[in-house]
Amino acid sequence: MDPDDLEELAGELQGKTIGGWGLVQLAAGAGFAAYVVWAAVLMPGFRRVPLRLQVPYVPSSAKQVENVMTLLKGRSGKMVDLGSGNGKIVLEAYKRGFSPAIGYELNPWLLRLSNYRAWRAGCYGKVFYQQQDLWKVNLCDCYNVSVFLAPSVLPQLEMKLLAELPDEARVVSGRFPLPTWMSTTIVGEGLNRTWAYDIKSVRQTGQNKPKGSSE
Numbered sequence: 001m002d003p004d005d006l007e008e009l010a011g012e013l014q015g016k017t018i019g020g021w022g023l024v025q026l027a028a029g030a031g032f033a034a035y036v037v038w039a040a041v042l043m044p045g046f047r048r049v050p051l052r053l054q055v056p057y058v059p060s061s062a063k064q065v066e067n068v069m070t071l072l073k074g075r076s077g078k079m080v081d082l083g084s085g086n087g088k089i090v091l092e093a094y095k096r097g098f099s100p101a102i103g104y105e106l107n108p109w110l111l112r113l114s115n116y117r118a119w120r121a122g123c124y125g126k127v128f129y130q131q132q133d134l135w136k137v138n139l140c141d142c143y144n145v146s147v148f149l150a151p152s153v154l155p156q157l158e159m160k161l162l163a164e165l166p167d168e169a170r171v172v173s174g175r176f177p178l179p180t181w182m183s184t185t186i187v188g189e190g191l192n193r194t195w196a197y198d199i200k201s202v203r204q205t206g207q208n209k210p211k212g213s214s215e
């Protein structure tokens with residue numbers, strides 16, 4: 001449609017009110033557009049993940065990233081971000097000496113963006129972003145784990161972390177606390193609040209054991 005046609009259409013619409021049916025059509029159009037953005041840009045790659053475990057992309061704020069780093073200070077070794085989004089937590093961890101630093105992410109657009117950011121920072125090929133379902137990654141050699149996921153999936157995540165992580169591991173959770181674990185340290189306020197959990201103490205205090213379990 002060229003600009004003249006658009007002008008003509010605008011002229012015709014001017015002064016006309018949109019009726020009930022027009023409103024329904026507008027709402028349906030907006031809903032469909034939102035669905036297309038959600039399906040094509042925010043959630044591609046999630047077809048094999050059960051709906052109840054799907055978590056949309058919301059990037060950590062700069063303050064949140066800083067809080068994660070504060071809670072990992074003095075530590076070293078392998079660091080992973082489960083659902084790494086735009087990759088900035090992994091990149092920052094690498095810059096602070098964690099190696100390997102790996103982000104697991106299903107969204108191919110976010111993986112491209114992460115690699116681009118790494119390249120711009122001169123770290124391309126030094127930090128790793130892998131297209132992998134976080135629920136299928138084996139965490140038995142991960143000593144530093146960062147998560148920022150939805151509260152609805154955290155009970156299941158607690159079980160996975162407890163079953164796979166080594167005793168020396170620390171888990172840092174942004175924005176939402178792990179529901180049944182007792183944190184070792186908390187930093188930040190409001191949306192930037194971040195919790196740290198040491199697996200050894202979670203195991204020692206028997207948190208998240210099935211009711212009636214004697215182990």
Ligand SMILES: C[S@@+](CC[C@H](N)C(=O)[O-])C[C@H]1O[C@@H](n2cnc3c(N)ncnc32)[C@H](O)[C@@H]1O
Pocket residue numbers: 049053054055056057058059060081082083084085086087088089104105106107110132133134135147148149150174
């Ligand atoms: C709330 S965002 C957090 C992004 C990033 N960690 C940050 O702090 O900026 C959650 C991310 O997890 C990713 N994600 C959700 N479920 C996943 C899964 N099963 N496997 C891999 N990535 C997943 C989403 O695509 C999204 O980018």
